[in-house]
Amino acid sequence: MSDARTSHSTPTRLRSLLTGDAWINFGLQIGALILAFLLTSCILLVAGAPPFEAYKQVFLGAVGSVTSFSNVLVAWVPLLLAAAGVLVTFAAGLWNIGVEGQIVLGAVLTTWVLRLLQDTAISPVVIILLAILAGVVGGALWAVLAGVLKTFGGVNEIFGGLGLNFVATALTLWLIFGPWKRPGIGSMSGTEPFPERLGLPTMAGLRVSPWSLGLGILAVILVFVLLERTYFGLRLKAVGKNTRAAFLLGVPTWQYGLLAFLFCGGLAGLAGAIQVTSVYHRLIPAISSGYGFMGLMIGMLIAYRAIWVAPVALFFAALNIGSIQLPIVLKLDSTLSGVLQGALVLFVLLVEGARQRYMRRVRMRIAAPTTLEAPLSASGET
Amino acid sequence: MEVQLLDIRKHFGPIKANDGISLSVPAGTIQGILGENGAGKSTLMKILSGFQPADNGSILLDGREVAMKSPADALRLGVGMLHQDPLDFPAMRVADNLLIGAPGGIRLHRSQLRASLAEHARSVGLALDLKADVSSLTVSERQQVELMRLLWLGARVLILDEPTTGISAAQKAELFSTLRRLAERGKTVIFVSHKLEEIQELCTRVAVLKQGRLVGEATPPYSVRQLVNMIFEREVTPGARAACAPGGPILKLSSLAVERGRIRLEGLDLEVRETETIGLAGMEGSGQSLLLKACAGLLPPVEGRVTMLGQELAGKPYHYFKRNGVAYVPAARLEEGLIAGLTLTDHFLLTQRKPGFFIDREKGRSIAQERIAEFNIRGTPSNTAESLSGGNQQRALLAIMKPEAKLMLLEHPTRGLDIESVIYVWRKLKERCNAGGAIIFSSSDLDELLRYSDRILVFFAGRVSTPLDADSTSVEELGRLIGGGSV
Structure with a gap:
């Protein structure tokens, strides 16, 4: 947690009440979690399914065996990358909805480089490195496009990103059914799979690659250090919290906005590259699998604190993988995990909003009769 | 009715x-x-x-x-x-x-x-x-x-x-x-x-x-x-004004014209010298902030020249002005001056001269403590900007102003402050002014204008008076000019 948030230097009762005690906050978060489970249980009951059985199946599906847990880790990596990426844009006050499309573009460029080089004599290690690098560049460029639209075209990044997501999906479909279609007929199952030597090496008998795990964890650490320990991160935050003041204090604001996009897009592109080189070994229509949007949800859920990315992303990945069991065992749709995740984000935001309203009321009541700090002799703005 | x-x-x-x-x-x-x-x-x-x-x-x-x-x-x-x-x-x-x-x-x-x-x-x-x-x-x-x-x-x-x-x-x-x-x-x-x-x-x-x-x-x-x-009218009158002898020229405006909305200033000529303080008087919105923004590089002039220490700056971006020794302190402290949600330490780090890449939090904290003591801010390094009172926000704004700034442009620097803070803020400003800087400030307080300025420009509906010598101007005279009277 950033030391901006934990100010214990004036441990007065008033201040701890206003900033919110860490334990109270923790309790509120747990409360939100319980509420999310309650709501999901209600939905399950309406659908005629036993909630506890469903949760048990999800749990077993996620951690019931080494294979299933390794699958959770496979889903964890793109979530780590996407969530870490959007923390950078969130810090700059930007809603990078386009992260989904940036993952897709990363996958597209990676596939392109692999296709280009797969029949050459270049060593597979070099090909994989180049392909992943191309993915990073692809995601970054797609993100910067949204940034440029915002900075120079006045297009809000939410709309720009949304539009670019559609373009990215359309591009993928066109490639799969057009220029890159399988010999014979193109199909939703994607392009022709690449040979095994062009994939990231996996652990014996499992689908998870130590390389992609390493990259995902590295990205989170990188973002944490960047946001909490560097001037770059501080300036990003300044831009995000008050662009005008940041500009007047000497921060080149729009340039930092573009850099945030570049950084987030790079990580998203890396996620796409990993999906191609270590999970699917080809380009498929749903290559991003909604990981970008889930990354945004994680960012909101953890209130943009990088330290929480890894555990919360793991929880989300476990829900996703665990719920794959549901259709088989309970004849339930696997989107249950999405319901639970969405409900969780909503309740956490709701509880936080309620807390802030309550605190403001408390603060007003304290401030009304006597002044909190130095009295103002003149009246302020009316 | x-x-x-x-x-x-x-x-x-x-x-x-x-x-x-x-x-x-x-x-x-x-x-x-x-x-x-x-x-x-x-x-x-x-x-x-x-x-x-x-x-x-x-x-x-x-x-x-x-x-x-x-x-x-x-x-x-x-x-x-x-x-x-x-x-x-x-x-x-x-x-x-x-x-x-x-x-x-x-x-x-x-x-x-x-x-x-x-x-x-x-x-x-x-x-x-x-x-x-x-x-x-x-x-x-x-x-x-x-x-x-x-x-x-x-x-x-x-x-x-x-x-x-x-x-x-x-x-x-x-x-x-x-x-x-x-x-x-x-x-x-x-x-x-x-x-x-x-x-x-x-x-x-x-x-x-x-x-x-x-x-x-x-x-x-x-x-x-x-x-x-x-x-x-102000109820409390603080001590007598102190004059200082002006030095070499810092800022020169020649036949400057600036425009925003309905207000247009024209044919403005002004030379500001070292250790000098220029006060801008007038009803709110008569063009004072246009002049300040033009001097800060926030509002490109329609015509004319802004020369700072012999260098022509008109048309250059704000950050170029800033690098060349111009500091601008807006009136809206928490909207434009400070960043709500960031701590005092963050603010001092953000405005450090040669930052490098990694933040040294300990050093930042000690810098913050130093400046907090120097500027008598009632707060701690980990206080956020919005948790400070108005007077302390103003002190913080002065504390993060670049110490090497030669020209300080201040919009209503003491608006809403208690008298103790007013006196403190001005003592700090005058210290820097006497060390070879110059100040241009706007205010709606006649006493403040007369006490702290060397010369005063009166704005009325976009017209600017010739500079008045603050020593030989009375509150009544200034009031008459603000109301549209002629010199």
């Missing part, structure tokens, strides 16, 4: 926006409400028009005490407010705009209502094209639409909050004649402004607010001097 306000009080946290205001306005008058920004005018009008409740006090209409819970309530009782920005629906036709606030069921009786509207417009002397799109109207036409709507809904008291912002002289004349006509027909008009000349021209009586209190009332013929004194 006669309006009486009795002991109106409204607090926002520690700030007393209205501090026991009592005012009585007879029917058929045009009552002016005069005062600087933050004097409590808007708050009082919002209370009278039902936008917000008073903490204390009562409102009497024609002698009967009334309770207004919403603007709709107020309008039912006959009080309507025309806002600074017309609150209409630009994408709709005039007639439909008028119908929106009308009482009635779901079904619209367009033709019937239109006829009634047209009739009404004629009777109050407003010429409105009911079929025009609102987006095609000028600001003053939209004001007429809004006035029409209020009258049609039964308003007998009309409140106008700074209605002349953004309209031309001809439109202003039109608005004023409409208002006079309405007053003749027995409507009560309450006209809020900080512009003396408008009050003089239009109002049959005026009340002056200052720091949430009613400090005086007047009827024509108005004495400008008396009004200015009421607006600007």
Whole structure:
């Protein structure tokens, strides 16, 4: 947690009440979690399914065996990358909805480089490195496009990103059914799979690659250090919290906005590259699998604190993988995990909003009769 | 309709926006409400028009005490407010705009209502094209639409909050004649402004607010001097002024012209020398902030030159000005100056001269502690900007100002501060000024201008006086010039 948030230097009762005690906050978060489970249980009951059985199946599906847990880790990596990426844009006050499309573009460029080089004599290690690098560049460029639209075209990044997501999906479909279609007929199952030597090496008998795990964890650490320990991160935050003041204090604001996009897009592109080189070994229509949007949800859920990315992303990945069991065992749709995740984000935001309203009321009541700090002799703005 | 306000009080946290205001306005008058920004005018009008409740006090209409819970309530009782920005629906036709606030069921009786509207417009002397799109109207036409709507809904008291912002002289004349006509027909008009000349021209009586209190009332013929004194008077007078001998030139403006909105400054020539302090006097919005922004590089001049230490800067970006020794401190401390959510340490780190890549938190904390002690800020390094009081925010702003800045541009540097903070802030500023800097600041406090400036420029409606020597100018003289008198 950033030391901006934990100010214990004036441990007065008033201040701890206003900033919110860490334990109270923790309790509120747990409360939100319980509420999310309650709501999901209600939905399950309406659908005629036993909630506890469903949760048990999800749990077993996620951690019931080494294979299933390794699958959770496979889903964890793109979530780590996407969530870490959007923390950078969130810090700059930007809603990078386009992260989904940036993952897709990363996958597209990676596939392109692999296709280009797969029949050459270049060593597979070099090909994989180049392909992943191309993915990073692809995601970054797609993100910067949204940034440029915002900075120079006045297009809000939410709309720009949304539009670019559609373009990215359309591009993928066109490639799969057009220029890159399988010999014979193109199909939703994607392009022709690449040979095994062009994939990231996996652990014996499992689908998870130590390389992609390493990259995902590295990205989170990188973002944490960047946001909490560097001037770059501080300036990003300044831009995000008050662009005008940041500009007047000497921060080149729009340039930092573009850099945030570049950084987030790079990580998203890396996620796409990993999906191609270590999970699917080809380009498929749903290559991003909604990981970008889930990354945004994680960012909101953890209130943009990088330290929480890894555990919360793991929880989300476990829900996703665990719920794959549901259709088989309970004849339930696997989107249950999405319901639970969405409900969780909503309740956490709701509880936080309620807390802030309550605190403001408390603060007003304290401030009304006597002044909190130095009295103002003149009246302020009316 | 006669309006009486009795002991109106409204607090926002520690700030007393209205501090026991009592005012009585007879029917058929045009009552002016005069005062600087933050004097409590808007708050009082919002209370009278039902936008917000008073903490204390009562409102009497024609002698009967009334309770207004919403603007709709107020309008039912006959009080309507025309806002600074017309609150209409630009994408709709005039007639439909008028119908929106009308009482009635779901079904619209367009033709019937239109006829009634047209009739009404004629009777109050407003010429409105009911079929025009609102987006095609000028600001003053939209004001007429809004006035029409209020009258049609039964308003007998009309409140106008700074209605002349953004309209031309001809439109202003039109608005004023409409208002006079309405007053003749027995409507009560309450006209809020900080512009003396408008009050003089239009109002049959005026009340002056200052720091949430009613400090005086007047009827024509108005004495400008008396009004200015009421607006600007300060209760406490701190020690005597200290002069310092000016050194070499820092800033030179030659035949500068800047423009924003309706205000245009022209043919400005000024030379500011080391250790010199220039005060900018005038009613709010007379062009002082344009000059400051032009000197800061935030507003590119239309023509002319801005020369800083021999280097031509006009047209260069703000950050270039900043790198070349210009510091700008805006009036809106928490909107433009500091960043809410960041701590004092963060602010000092953000403005460090040669930062590097990684942040050394310990060093940042010790720098923060040092500056907090030096500038006597009541707060700790981990306090966020918004948790500080106004005076301490201002001290923090000065503390993060680059120490090597040669030219300090300050907008209302002591507005809203207690007298102790005012004296402290100026001591710090003068220290830096005497170390070879120069200051240009705007203020609405005549004592402050006279005490701390070496020379004063008086702004009136975009015109700038020749620099006055602060030593040989009196408060009365300055007040007269601010009110539009000539040198």
